[in-house]
Amino acid sequence: MTDQNRDLLTNSHWGAYWVDVADGRVTGLRDFEQDPDPSxxxxxxxxxxxxxxxxTRPAVRxxxxxxxxxxxxxxxxxDGFVSVSWDEAERLVAAELDRVRAAHGNQAIFAGSYGWASAGRFHHAQSQLKRFLNCIGGFSHSVNTYSYAAAEVVVPHVIGDFLGHLERATSWEVLAESCTLFVAxxxxxxSNGQIGQGGTGAHVQRGGMLAARAKGARFVNISPMRSDALDALDADWLALRPxxxxxLMLGLAHVLLTEGLHDRAFLDRYTVGFDRFAAYLRGETDGTPKTADWAAAICEIPADRLRALARDMATSRTMIGISYSLTRQDHGEQPYWAAxxxxxxxxxxxLPGGGFGFGYSAMNNNGLERRYLPYAAFPQGQNPVKSYIPVARIADMLENPGGTVDYNGRRLTYPDVKVVWWAGGNPFHHHQDLNRLRRAWARPDTVIVNEWCWNSLARHADIVLxxxxxxxxxxxxxxxxxxxxTVMDRAIAPVGEARDDHAIFRGIAARMGVEEAFTEGRSPEDWVRWLYDVSRQAASRGGxxxxxxxxxxxxxxxxxxxPAKRTILMERFRxxxxxxxxxxxxxxxEIFSDTVAGFGYDDCPGHPAWLEPLEWLGNAKADAPLHMISTQPKTKLHSQMDHGPVSKATRxxxxxxxxxxxxxxxxxxxxExxxxxxxxxxxACLAGLRISDVLRPGVIQIATGAWYDPDGDTCLHGNPNTLTPDKGTSKLAQGPIAHSCLVQVEAAPDAPxxxxxxxPPG
Structure with a gap:
């Protein structure tokens, strides 16, 4: 479909690029000229x-x-791998699926496939996999994300929706015009703002922040790391305990309440349950007033600074920004509810420039001024299997078939999984306590993986496509x-015997008698054109x-x-x-939620609350006295292209x-x-030491994304998820808690x- 009269173009979650090709090989990428801050x-x-x-060829363990x-x-x-033909690989996969379906039912097939995969609208690996499996009777699946699972579950109880409010965050243009205080x-x-789901044309996060600062907005960075805000923002740094x-938020709320700085008229008209929350703030329900002094003792920010901040927030046009990372800690539901x-x-x-916003700079599209058009997606079909798990409970599922887990007012039963199939992601990046996951990963009969390089997931598979x-x-x-x-051109022929995911599933579907149902008689080119034409018609209806x-x-x-009108979160509601x-x-x-309270969970009450984390500096011991923050990497998207030169340059x-x-x-x-x-x-994991005061004492920071390279219980390459606890945020959301993690550090002079x-070995 490439037009030969122009240069080749591609797009990705981290940006669009022009592609240079010579003699059938990609020789370089050039930044898209519409991007003011290319990644x-x-x-x-x-x-x-x-x-x-x-x-380059199908491989079997x-x-x-x-x-x-x-x-x-x-x-x-x-274990080593043996190369096989595509014919043999298709035969093995089809036979194994037939065996498992006949003996255990389709619920024994788990299509995890959590991850970012490609930005292409058609070649979206998860959609291709799930459509194929639906053609043969369905599969067990996961819900929510590692990014913000706790928020995905709790926020709808509070304001009725999460993703809709996330996507309609007040734009940076409005913040520049109206915000005078941004509390982050x-x-x-x-680093996180480099990426955007589905493709990125122009990066706006840096420009948005700097424009707001140039117009006079003051920024407050509430984080264990000063480096979590650009130096050019000249942000006030409140280096709280992780x-x-x-x-800290409860301490601010107590100041607003006791000093009469809260907006009672707004609370009466737009909220329910404030008085029950206020009783908790005052200590009437548990005997502990949540004063600024109380908060100061927990977060180690001076009480006078907290009181001053609360007063500034009450007298300024204040935006409260809440990063995704706050959900990835024990009781990660609470910071979002409290904010x-x-x-x-x-x-x-x-109001313009005020209120709250989720994930500013967590992805490029948050706070980006744009129209919302109902673009078509590759149809996955209907999954008749109802079995599912919270996304971060995969090790629990593999270890405890038939066991149960509490989740958002329900009690779920773990399926007895015999086949795990992953396409477009890497659980050995996302998941916590990777040594535990590796042990659980040994339990299924078969692991099938669609992958293009020998990363940690491919190495832990049985059949690699x-x-x-x-x-x-x-x-x-x-x-x-x-x-x-943007068009995504085919720049080069597939390397070796690699096939696109659609061709992979089409071949297996043909063996299983469902090729026509899977393809609907369309070629990949037909599908891409169909997706665009349907989307174009929908856009036309939207003007x-x-x-x-x-x-x-x-x-x-x-x-x-x-859009003709600037984006202001919840403007119509107000x-x-x-x-x-x-x-x-x-x-x-719903500041107090009768629904959540009705679940009766001891780790998630019906209003925002402070619940002591599993691991934090307040309960640190001599054998684990440091708090580890495992951030998103600057040089890759999660673990993608960890073996590439951009990632290697920082090691x-x-x-x-x-x-x-x-x-x-x-x-x-x-x-150093x-x-x-x-x-x-x-x-344990091995890492190279950098010494800096960009973070508070007692805290260390390491990026995620290093390919898991286990030697016993130690990752030789530096994957911090060998250390993070595999526990749910609460019975409500069961999200990951990677950021609540205590460790120790020592020299490793003889590290392998x-x-x-x-x-891997052949």
């Missing part, structure tokens, strides 16, 4: 398209091939989260005229016009809460870097650049070299 991440793919870690399903699952990750709980780390955000309540007390929700990258297939990037629609498909191919991209009620039982903001002696405060380094006799061992009772840079 370097995309350039990392050029050198790894056909490097030694590329999977040796023990599984020789002895059949269930053989030596404990060797996943260390969890900071505004620009996992204590909810306590919404705090904003309600200020009475500025629905080599797929293409976005540069080896034609597609279109078209997301309501971004105003740019936006897009070029025809052939015209788009000729130009390569188009930008959808901005204007008339009766005409535009929230989707809560009361139609109002220290081949390891992921870890940052430690000078005081903590001196206490351990550690020096040496290899250290980070450890606790769950495991990482092994992940070589293919």
């Amino acid at each position: 370097p991440i995309g350039h990392g793919i050029v050198d790894v398209l056909d490097d030694p870690l590329r999977i 040796k023990s599984w091939l020789e002895h059949g399903p269930g053989a030596r699952g404990d060797l996943r990750g260390s 709980f969890g900071g505004l780390p620009l 996992s204590t955000d909810a306590a 919404i309540t705090l904003a309600a007390m200020l009475g500025q929700i629905g 080599p797929c293409t990258t976005a540069l080896e297939r034609s597609d279109i990037a078209m997301s309501r989260k971004d105003p740019f629609i 936006v005229e897009l070029p025809g498909f052939d015209d788009l191919q000729k130009r390569g991209w188009v930008r959808v016009p901005d 204007a008339d809460p009766d005409a535009h009620p929230l989707k809560t039982p009361s139609g109002r903001i 220290i002696k081949g390891r992921e870097p870890v940052t430690m405060h000078p005081v903590d380094a001196a206490a351990r006799g550690l020096s 650049g040496q290899i250290v061992r980070i450890f606790n009772a769950r495991g 070299a990482p092994r992940i840079g070589t293919p």
